[in-house]
Every structure is written in C-alpha cells, then in structure tokens.
Amino acid sequence: MFLKELSEARGVSSREQEVRDLIREYIKPHVDEVFTDSLGNLYGVKGKEKKGPKVMLAAHMDEVGLMITSIEKNGLLRFLPVGGIDPRVLVSKPVFIGKEKVAGVIGAKAIHLQKPEERTQVLGFDDLYIDIGASDEDEAKKLVKIGDVATFTTVFGKLGDLCVGKAFDDRAGCTALVELTKLEFNCPVYFVFTVQEEVGLRGAGPAAYRVNPDFCLVLEGTTASDVAGTDEEGYSTTLGEGPAVSVMDRSVIAHPKVVGRLFRLAEENGIPLQNKRTITGGTDAGVIALSREGVPTATVAVPCRYIHSPVTVMNQSDLEHMIKLTELFVHDIAEKGVEN
C-alpha cells in the first residue's frame, strides 16, 4: 500500500499535481486507460467493454492547506486557509511552501510577553504569520510568491497500534482506490481521483457527468472523536471498528438500498462496518448523487482522529476492511446489478 507516500505527498486543493503524478504511476500498470480532464481529475478505466453496470469509485486527491496572501515588509508571510482549518491547530507548527518546499514556521508571541487574558484567546488568521527566516520583503520574495500554497510537514509513522500522518482525508481513500485497481471485476469500473473536494466538492460533479455511472461509491476519511473528554454519543465514528457509512450528511442522503447492501455484505463476510453517528460535513457523494438524472451513491470512510490537523490518526485495519468491502460490493453489483 502507498499510504505513507500518498500521505506525505503535497496537494492542496487546485494544486494536486504531486499527488496526481504519484497515483498515475501507481495505477498505470493495472488499468486499461488513464486520462485527466480540464479540472485535473484523474481517471483510470478498467473493463470498459464489459457488460454489467458501470461503476464509479471516487476519492479526492486534495488536502486542506494554506495560501500565502501577502508578503510583509519585515519578511513575514500572511496566509489564509484553503479548505476548513481551525487556526488553533496551526500555532507552533512547521510548514513547507510551494513547489520548492521552502521551510517556514508559524510562531506566536512568547508566553513571557502575554497578558494572562491573551492566553485564552484564539490566535486567528489575523494574528498568525509564516516565518521563512527572511529578514525583509525582498529576501522573502526571492523564495516565495503570493499565491503559493503551504502544507504541514508531518512524517507518516506508527502511533502505537494506529498510524499518524497528514491528509488521511482523503489519501486513505486514494490509497484504497489504488489498491482496488489491481483487482479484476466483471463490469466496467472507473477509478476517479477528484480535485478540489475541500473547497466545495468541485471536481467530482464534472467527473460524474463525464463517467455517467450507474452507481458510485465514494471512499473517504472521516471524523472520529473517540477520544478523552468526549462522551460516547459524540464519537461520530470509532477507530478499529471498521469503515463508516454515512446514512446522511449535509451533502447527501445515501441511497437506502446501497446502505442496506453494504451492511448485508459486511455481515455475510465478517467485515466490521459502522454507521457514522453525526450528520456534519459533506463529501463528493453530494454532487455525484445529483449528476445528470441522479446516481445511486454512498460514502464509505476510514475514521480519522484530529482530521484537518497536522496529525491525523487512523487505524490501518479500517482501511484494509474498506478495501475488502468495496471489492465485495463491486463484485456483487457486477453479478446482481444495481437494483438488487
């Protein structure tokens, strides 16, 4: 699996090139056809000529990040988030900026210089800067330019029984999709790696229109809050209890037949599967389901703690189970059709 490589690759929304290039290399040997569209979505097609329902599997390549919006006279950089980032996770973190991976840090005024009441205030985007060590504007401009994007620098690794890295949302889904290209199915399968999910599900709609599938499954990373200080009802999802199906979120109500089928298959094959127990957030499924005359769509996701922070934590067994369940599901559709 390429989870480490894909987690460490950098691809803020609309700047997905590095991730796209990696995935293109990974899937090329396993699919019949690889192409991109004008938004940057990457497609791998397998068994186009086969009979049976046309299945689309989708995962988004982009991650949340920061964009440099101004270079100050003192050489510090102002920035804004691309996608949803809580500024509270940014303080005291290193970042890499632009293609050249210019190193920078997000500092904060020393505690010694703060008034006690300052310590309870959020340092927001108006208070934070990226410091690349430039002593003035001119030096900074030699290294970065306005519009460059920055990512977290987290190195993928083990965290006890779990693993930690950046951007498991949605490189976990990308990893699963890459693995699935290695399998053979008795129906046409379109593996679609979408762009710009984090900034409003922009890549997936046009991709679904182009593919015009009979059915679509979106593979994601989703919120888990099975952590200290949270009551069980607030967990949303739990690490290690299998992938999670969203019945409903802000973007879509999953097709009930699809949800039922997923749970039936999971049960028959001894694969753990859980419900996502909150209805916040949205995924590519929201726009895919409404493509053309509508597409039966559902989202299956790997639970991730500290999502959209530099240190996302997940259980690799949930990813493995998501891959297995998706495989069984596509086989089931190839055999019995979408309606069954």
Next chain:
Amino acid sequence: MDLAELLNSLSETSGVSGYETMAADLIAERWLPMADEIRRDALGNVIALKKGKGHGKLLLAAHIDEIGLMVKKIDENGFIRFATVGGFDFRTLVAQEVTIHGKEDLRGVIGAKPPHLQSPNDQKKAYPKDEFYIDVGLKREKVDELVRIGDIITINRQVQKLAGQRYAGKSFDDRACVVMLTACFERLTQINHNLDVYLVATVQEEVGTRGALVSSYGINPDLAVAVDVCHGEFPGVRSDKGFILGKGPVISMGPDTHPRILDKLKEVADEGKIPYQLDASTSARGTDAWAIQIARSGVACSLLSLPLRYMHTSVETLDLGDIKEGGRLLAEFALKADRQFVEGLPCF
C-alpha cells in the same frame, strides 16, 4: 566546529529540567577534547575549564535544560493527561507531536476536543487546559505496561533550516547559547587569553535557575557572564523588548549587569568589530545571571542575550550569525580582561 550541526543535535536531544542527562552527555562529549578539566556536579551541571594566564576566574553559563511535560494520569481508555515542567502557552500544544520517555520511547500526539463537539462560542476560545491529553494509539493495558506517572515527555520537533542563517526548532532556549559557549570555547583554544574560563552547561534553569546556583558556588568565580535568549522582534512585541535577528548578540544593561563588565563588553566588541544590540532592562530577568550574581559573597555578573522569536514554542527561531558573533565576543572578553580589571570590580 560545525555549529549548525551542533545546534541541530542539541535541539533534537531530550533534556527536560531535572532530566538533562542526554543533552548534558552530548555537550560534555563535544567539550572534552578542548577542556583542561571537565566534571559534572551533583545536580548534573557540566563544568569545563579552559585555563588562561590565571588573571582571574570567569564563569560563562548557559542552560542545557528545556521545558517539557510530565505524565500526570492515564485514563480508562489509555489517554494520557499531563503536567508542565516550565512555562508553556497551551495554545502551542494543540495537534503537537510528542515523545513519551516511558519504558521505551513512545510517539504521541496531543489532542483536544474536536471543534464540531464545541459550541460555536467555545470555538472562539482557546482550548481550556484541562481538555488536553496525549494519544499514543494504545489500549489502557499496554499504556500501563509502558508508561508510569512521572514519566517525562518532550515535544517532538526536527530543526527546520530557514532562509539565510536562520533556523527554527525546539529548546533553542537555551541550547543555542550552549552552542555560543562552544563557539567561544573553540576560539579560546586558539588564543592566549588572560582569564581562566569555566564554561558551564547549567541544569534546571527553567524551574528556577537551580543549576546556576550550585555551580557558581562550586566554581566561586571572580566574574561571570550568563548567556540566555531574549525576545526577537515580531508584530505585537514592543520594539524595546524585541531584538533584531542577525544584528548581533544583545548586551544587557539591567541590574544584573556589573557596570564595568558592561563597558568592557562594549569596548571589546567595538575593537573586534563585533555587532551587538543593547537591552535597557529595568529589572533583573529570571536568568542564570540572577543566581550567579548572588552566589556566596556576590559575583560581578552580566548577561549576554541571543535574539529568539517565539520563545517557549517548538518553532523558536534564531540567526546562527548571532551565535557566532556572541562566541567571538565572549572569547575576546576572556582575552582582554586582565588581572587589573578583575581586581577593580569590587571597588565602587
């Protein structure tokens, strides 16, 4: 000596106050080939002597300890609650990676309640201290096996090389100044200096300048320069409290500075064309200088500072040029201050 390499190695080594052994071992090893004598005292201070012409005993001190965390409680699901050792802004700890020094080193991340479980009002506030915990990805039983209450936790951060000569990392407060002492040390081996110089990597500064207290008693110096970090300029920091990175070390003019040492430092800096900045501080700061100044029957003391942005975060930022210039200034001082200067210090 490759000062950048030393800065990297020292920064990434663990050494929270009271548990400085690893960092102290590292610096003792680097100092050993240059020292006439080297020893550790009962608290763990590393004390090296570089003999000069015997005109007096100069103590140079920089602290080797860093702020850190300590295991306070393991909860029923294996999440670890922690206490702080030294002064932390908790806002810098959110989503921070750490190493827990249990039976084996464990990687952990600091979590806090997810935003979607907070009320919109709470999302506008910093996370309350009691909501912080460390996630090590293990079940309670396994955590119990590997981690005990009181185990030390360090922030996990690799040094980032920034533009020019600037670097960012943890524990530059005050290991960067230990590097400055090392730069001075190296220079002392090349010159015939007047003063006998005791270089000390002190322990437990962050919890109350404790290492400096006992090491200055032990050495009983005639004069001393404590070397510590001061704040770097940054938006929101008063211009008289924030010093410019890359414009040289900062000579303190506060009450912890003997007036004639102050003059001498400025004099040798001017002669050696060493850039420096002046800090008109109105009170003695909580540095090793405080403890040294009042050791035994009193020591003529001063404070040399290194500008550092984001002090007590894991991305403290400095300019290596300031470390080099500071090392040069200290060596010039040991070269030029003589017996007459030393003997005149008590005469007011």
